[in-house]
Each structure stands twice: as C-alpha cells, then as structure tokens.
Amino acid sequence: MALTDAAIDKIKQMIMSGELAPGDRLPRETDLAERLGLSRNSLREAVRALALINVLDVRQGDGTFVTSLQPHLLLEAMSFVVDFHRDDTVLQFLEVRRVLEPAATAMAAVHMSEAEVAELRLILDDLPDGPSVTELVANDLRFHKHIAAGSGNPVLCSLIDSLSGPTTRARVWRGLTQEGALEKTREQHVAICDAIAARNPEVARAWATVHVAGVEEWLRRTL
Template sequence: MAVTGEAIATIKAMIVSGELKPGDRLPPEKELSERLGLSRNSLREAVKSLEIIRVLDVRRGDGTYVTSLEPRLLLEALAFVVDLHDDSSVLEIFEVRGVLEPFAAARAALVITEDQLRALSQSIASVDAAAPIESLVEHDLEFHRLISEAGGNAYLSSLIEGMSSATVRARIWRGITQDGATARTLSEHEAIVAALASGDPERAGAAVRSHVEGIDSWLRAAL
C-alpha cells in the first residue's frame, strides 16, 4: 500500500508541476512504471485510485488521461460521502454550512452584479407561501447556489452545493412540520438579497448566518 501511495504522490506531483496538464494523456504503462521505478501493479493501483476520485480518466483501448480537474468534478467523491449521512450527522453538515455560506455571501456582496441580484429576486418570486414544499426546497437550493457562484470561488461553490444537496430531507421535513416555514424562508431570502445589494460583506454574511442557524436550531430541537 505504501508503494501505491508513492505512485499516487508521484503522479500528483507531475500534475501540480504542470508536466501533466488537464486533458493530457499519460505515457504508456510500461514506460511510466520504468520511469518512476515502480512495478506495473503498483502503478495500476495508483491509476485506479486516481480514477475513482476523478483525477484520471481511463479510456479502454485508448489510454489514460488527466481529467479537466474542474472543482465540481473533483468534489464528486466528497458529495458521495456526504450523501451517506444519517440524521445525526446532518447537524454537522449544517454546522459547516454555518461557517462556509456566510463567508461565501460576504465575498458575493463585494462583486455581485445587477444581473445576479435580479436572478436571486426572480428565484424568490417563483414561489409563494402556498407553493408545495418541493417547490420551496428547489428554490432554496437554487438560491444558495446562486449566492455561492456569485462570489467567484468555484471550489467553495462546489463544496457548498455538495453539502447543501445532502440536507434536502431536513428541508422538506421542516417545511412539512413547521408552521409558516415557507413564508419565513422567503422573508429571510429577501433580507439576504437586500444585504447583498447593499454591498456590505458583514451585513450579507450576518443575514446568511442567521438564516442557516435558524434551520440548524429547529433541526436540533426536532431531533
């Protein structure tokens, strides 16, 4: 296993250094194993591991390529792990959201465009207090995604989206069991848009923090 780890580290170093770039094809297995001083079996295990986490793309009969290395692609493995959460670990997910999403909103407040603000307002207008819970949850996911994307950090946005999708059950549960959940959510979203429009990062971060912590507090009481 140590030898396989060494092979993974070596391939990673080749990518980090720029020797291998997104879309590049790796040298043939025999050539690469000899160059790295590794057995072909160790190299195969390393390639298999890097394929699982979407760093490499093994194309049968064609060769092995470095993927696009886009944040969304690389964070798929994390999203898979998050999807396996249980009702207690979802509390930990909300704790992490309570740290990351206010930061993302603060970033967004400094650079958000009029078009992006308009998209947020349109998302709010797409649902009302009488809308089905599923529609509210769909809006909520889109609303938070738009904010994180507006901040301009693709890794942060992908990380937040991966965690956010894992809390869908909790959001639906809240919508069904808590009186006024839809109206409260929409009101808080409007306050967040106003904070973003003000260009004040502290105000935007505080508005999102209050929103996420409100859900977290309800969930803790419900559990």
C-alpha cells in the same frame, strides 16, 4: 508506504510540478512504470485510484489523461461519501453550512454582477404564493446555489453544493412541522437578496447566518 501509495504520490508529483498539465495524456504504461521505478501492477492500481477521484480519466482504447482538475470534479468524491451520512450527523452538516454559507453570501455581495443579482431576484419571483414544501425547498436550493456561484470562488461553491443533499430532508421536515417556516424562509431570502443588491457584505453575512442557524436551531429542538 505501500507500493500503490508510492505510485499515486509519484503521479501526483508529476501533476503538481507541471510536468503533466490538465488535459495531458500520460505516457504509455510500460514507459511510465519504468521511468518511475514502479511495477506495472502498482501503476495500474494508482491509475484506478486517481480515476475514482477524478484526477485521471481512463479512456478505453485512447489512453489515460489528466482531467481538467476543476473543483467540482475533485469534490465529487466527497459528495459520494456525504450521501452515506446518518440522520444524526445532519446537525454537523448544518454547522458546516453555518460557517461556509455566510462567507459565500458576503463574497457574493462584492462579486456578483448586476445581471446575476437580477437573476437572484427572478429565482425569488419564481416561488408562487402559498408554495408547497417541495416547491419552497427546490427554490431554496436554487437560491443558495446561485449565491454560492456568485461568490466568485469555485472551490467554496463546490463545497456548499456538496453539503446541500444531507440538509435537504431537514429543510423539508421543518417546512412540514414548524409553524410559519414558509413565510420566514421567504422573508429571509428577500433580506439576503436585498443586502447583496445593496453591496453590503456584512449585512448579507448576518442574514445568511440567521437563515441557516434557524434550521439548525429547529433541528436541535426536534431531535
């Protein structure tokens, strides 16, 4: 194991054991390096690496702290990698969405409060009659993000959110080129919302699967 990897592993173990909790400040560099049996250079490289993936927060003049370790922070690094996708991988992202979004939608049917369901209805109502493709896609993103948040699982919500970017262009393509895409999207959103409001997770799951699979099927034919 490389020295930097060993240093990363030792800091990770301190966090996992509870010795360092979210928000805690790390000991002084000299003290921590001596305690862990590391060189100061190896420790610095480990701190830089862990800061890049939002495990540590280096505050100039104040010290180095463990972040909140919230899922949305830790998954930002994945979002960065996802942004460099190629067009021919969009189908793979859609396949992952087809696995995750129906599960999140089924969970939302169980966990969303009445106020959150009402807000989902408002998102649908915000879409004007005869919307542009841009308006439809923006509304679509809001709709699915609200459902993912309503699943009650922050990790699942963050994963779905990180997958939204690569599939946005496919949604726009479909809206521009597929006849009836705007009406179909609106109808499926209403069906998903109705199933969530009725507290019927399996119907909600089924409609979400149909919804995401429709974009995927269209893209396969187009490509």
